[in-house]
Amino acid sequence: MTLHGFILLGLALFSLGLVAVLSRRNLIAVLIGVELMMNAASLNFMAFNRYVVKDPAIGQVFVLIIIGLAAAEVAIFLSIILRLYRLRRDIDVEHLTGLKG
DSSP: OOHHHHHHHHHHHHHHHHHHHHHOOBHHHHHHHHHHHHHHHHHHHHHHHHHTOSOHHHHHHHHHHHHHHHHHHHHHHHHHHHHHHHHHSOOBGGGOOOOOO
């Protein structure tokens, strides 16, 4: 697979993630869309690392940082979703417009 193929695959993953974020009403589906977008960015970093950059450690470090951020983001987002579900018994985005303290 060439760099062009990796870029197209990353574009497809990012597009699917963006559609999931913008069209879904369930917070879990929104989280999955965000994860798809982060994986597309990681894929592009590794593709450019393989075909463009001479030092292979540069892209790998960026991908490890993205993986760490994704893990932290999932933990925080799921804890927020659980708290909202316990308070409101619903995780539909349309019903969670009034978030008061």
